[in-house]
Amino acid sequence: MAALVIAEHDNQSLKAATLNAVAAALLCSPEVDVLVAGNQTDVAAAAAAKITGVRKVIQIDAPALVDQLAEPLAAQILSIASTYSHILAPATANGKNVLPRVAAKLDVAQLSDVTKVVSPDTFERPIYAGNAIATVQSADPVKVITVRTTGFDPVAASGGSAAIEKATLADSKVQSSFVGRELTKSDRPELTAAKIIVSGGRGLGSGEKYQEIVVPLADKLGAALGASRAAVDAGYVPNDYQVGQTGKIVAPQLYVAVGISGAIQHLAGMKDSKVIVAINKDPEAPIFSVADYGLVADLNTAVPELTNLLG
Template sequence: MSVLVIAEHDAGSIKSATFNSVSAALLINADVHVLVAGLTCGTAAEQAAKINGVTKVLLADAEIFQHSLAENLAPLVTGLASSYDHIVFNATAQGKNVAPRVSALLDVAQISDITKVISADTFERPIYAGNAIATVQATDSKIVITVRSTAFDAVSNGPQSAPIVLVDAVVDSGLSSFIDANTISSDRPELISAKVIVSGGRALGSSESYQRVLTPLAEKLGAAMGASRAAVDSGYAPNDAQVGQTGKIVAPDLYIAVGISGAIQHLAGMKDSKVIVAINNDPDAPIFNVADYGIVGDLYELVPELAAAL
């Protein structure tokens, strides 16, 4: 049977991680369907229909899906599951919220954060903060997986347009309600899909220093701004900027770590970056073990100099 990919979108467009998940799904089965659930999300469904490899788009357009509440999305997905052997989510905050509920409702084991498809029932996934890779074989009749987007190349849009089929909405579970969303708007690229990332650590000392030191460099490079967990916990950077095992997993072309010592939790989220540059005043900082280029010195002097030289 087919593979069902659960799309993430902002009503107007499909989010980048979905393109990576479709790429993984195509390695499982050539017949890939995409579910777009939301309110007035027809435009997103039309974009999903143009993704190379997608053969059908399922559109669930109803008010109860407007904010992607897991308590309503999970019953929708499980109601469609009888037609699919595989259900694929992005390994994002939304995917990690919905996928376990779907797995529980289907009474199957979930395979999380896959980085490689070996066969239709066998996958690789990192364990121990990425220090080991486990090969996992599923034995359930339905396989629920989440996909680490940085491990798969994103598919592109094509000239074709897959058929869009309307599906009936489920009844509101009443288990949760949307109250508010605190989001940060920025002209910079989305962290998880950025080609260049400038990240700051606790050594920056304050949110004012985080912005003052890193922003000029990020603007020169057209980079997204990230942070270590320590910097986020200290209030220097927003939660959405956290890179690491409990934050976002990234693999940009260039990752610049400023004042980040290199805890295992942080390295697990960025060590697959193509080029890593570390700036730290501690020559023994673990970050230098994974860095391609390291600069030992005062970040308050080095980062402005670097920005000025660009």
């Protein structure tokens, strides 16, 4: 049977995380369909049809789906679930919101944060903040899976020519309502999709120091801004900057950690980065255990010097 990927989108454009989920789905089944459910999603559906390896795009377009709440979205997934052996979504806020409901309604166990597909019924996922990897085999008739995007290289966004099939809205009893959304707008790359990330930790000492030291380096590198949980809890930066097990899981080409000691939960969120650079005055800091390049120095001196050298 085929696999179904729940597209991550904002009704206008497809999110990059969808490409990672499709990559995982292709390891589960050679036939992969993509569900694009929302309102006025023609552009997003057209983009999904171009993804390499996609057989068919199912588009469900209705005003009731504009906010992609878990209840109505889950109803759409359940209306077509019987024809699929695997249902996958990226392990993002949206995926984590809707798929547990789908799994519960199907009376199956969800496989969360999968990082490797061993076989169509066997998967690997991290436990204990990534310090151990569990191999899980599922005998459920439908495997409901959230995919840790850093574990799978994305498939090509172009080159495919899937058919777009428009489906009708399935009825759902919605007991929740959308109240509002506060979005942080930035010209910087999105944290989970950025190729370069510069993160700051509690070692900076204040939010002012974060702006003074971390931001100029990120500007020179064209990088996204990140932070440790300690820096977020201290109020240096907003919580959507947080990288780690309880924040965002990232795997950029370059990750620069400034004044971050390297608590387990932070390492779990960034240790898959291709190149890790750590700057910390404590030579015993755990961050150095995962760093490719480590600089034991006072960040107040070293980082501005590095920024100046970048021209």
